[in-house]
Amino acid sequence: MTTALLVAALLMGFFGSPHCLGMCGGLVTAFGLSMKDVSPAKRRALVMTYHLGRLTSYAFLGLIAGLIGITVLEPLMKGNSTPRILLGLVLVFVGMTMLGAPFLNKLERFGMRFWQYLSPLRQKVFPLNTFPRALTAGLLWGFLPCGLVYGALLIAVVAHNPLSGAALMFVFGLGTVPMLVATHETVGWLRDKIGRFRLRQLNGSVMVLSGLAVVFVPIAMSSMHGGHSGGHTQMDHSSHSAMVSDADTAPSHDMSQMSHNITPEMDHSMHDMDDSPASMHHSQ
Structure with missing residues (x-):
């Protein structure tokens, strides 16, 4: 798993946390009311404890997702580009969900x-x-149905590694913590900034573009590299043919030249041999 996936999970959790606040706001309020009789210091420690439980549940779900990926998907993805394409499609799917597409609504109702x-x-x-x-409350909270969590789990599945899936979900949970532990004033400020600058939509768009790049950029590069290699192959073949042609022609040319040089000398020698008897007869 690359650092880029961890960063994507962290940003997904942070910029999606206003949605988390909508889903979990009532639960956080109930938790707060149940701690009204404890000291402020213990209250803060209890808050951190139930968030630790929630992140532990997310990590456990990520571990299960990674196991599903490595047992179900891994045998189908050896020696081909399926893992990369599947990861790209999941990023596009999750990005569109962050942009508002209601893909995971039915899954949320099932989780409810x-x-x-x-x-x-x-x-x-x-x-x-x-x-x-x-x-215990935090561990149970991790199973609260949430489309954003399910989207992160899809990424954990295509990571097809249990430890990577657990790490990815834990980091995703960390991204949601600031919004859920902030004071009322800070929550209002965070929600205003995220909403005003459309940071959730921006993050969703980045995820969609990243997914498309994961799918199509290697294909385009491979196509370009294939054409370039084809040109080299054709040039090498032409050069080889030319060399073979020169090699075949050179001996023929040399033999012709040798024949041209030898023939007059042989003719002259034969003429001398023909004249020799006549000379010998004349001398006698």
């Missing part, structure tokens, strides 16, 4: 059924006045 199933267990962790309760 599981969340309701956990309701009796969730009730037992209140009030969050001890660290084990806070940690």
